[in-house]
Amino acid sequence: MHRSQRMALVGAMAITAALALAPTASAAGTGTTRVLIATRPNPALSTAPVALYGRVKPTSSTTAPTGQVCFYDGTSTTTLGCGTLAAQANGTMQTHIKVSLAKGTHALVAKYSGDSHYAANQSKVLLLTVS
Known part of the structure; x- marks a missing residue:
C-alpha cells in the first residue's frame, strides 16, 4: 500500500467512528x-390572538x-403551532406562540x-373560553 492509500483508509475509519458515536434523532x-x-388572556376574544405558553x-x-x-x-392531531424552548430568568425553559381561535x-x-x-x-388539559 502506498502512503496516500493508507492515509485515505485511516481517514475513512476516523469518519466512520465519529458517525457511530453521534447521537441519533430517535435517542x-x-x-x-x-x-x-x-x-x-383567559378568557379570550375571537377578535384577538391568544398567547399560548409551554413551560x-x-x-x-x-x-x-x-x-x-x-x-x-382537544384530541386533534393537528398542531396549533410549535415553539423551541428558551431559558427564562427563573431557570424554567419556556416557549410561546400566538394563535387565533374560534368562539367556543x-x-x-x-x-x-x-x-x-x-x-x-x-x-394537563387547560380549558380556554373564547367569546
Whole structure:
C-alpha cells in the first residue's frame, strides 16, 4: 500500500467512528419533566390572538431540557403551532406562540418533544373560553 492509500483508509475509519458515536434523532432520555400550559388572556376574544405558553421543568435534574413544545386543541392531531424552548430568568425553559381561535371552549394541551436527557411528556388539559 502506498502512503496516500493508507492515509485515505485511516481517514475513512476516523469518519466512520465519529458517525457511530453521534447521537441519533430517535435517542430518547429517561429523565422526567413537568409540562405546564398557560394562556394569555383567559378568557379570550375571537377578535384577538391568544398567547399560548409551554413551560418544561425537570423534576430531578439540573440539566436544562431542550427541544420543542407543540400545542394542540382537544384530541386533534393537528398542531396549533410549535415553539423551541428558551431559558427564562427563573431557570424554567419556556416557549410561546400566538394563535387565533374560534368562539367556543377549547381543551388545550402542550406536548414536549423530549431530548437526549428527558422523555417526551405533556401538560394537563387547560380549558380556554373564547367569546
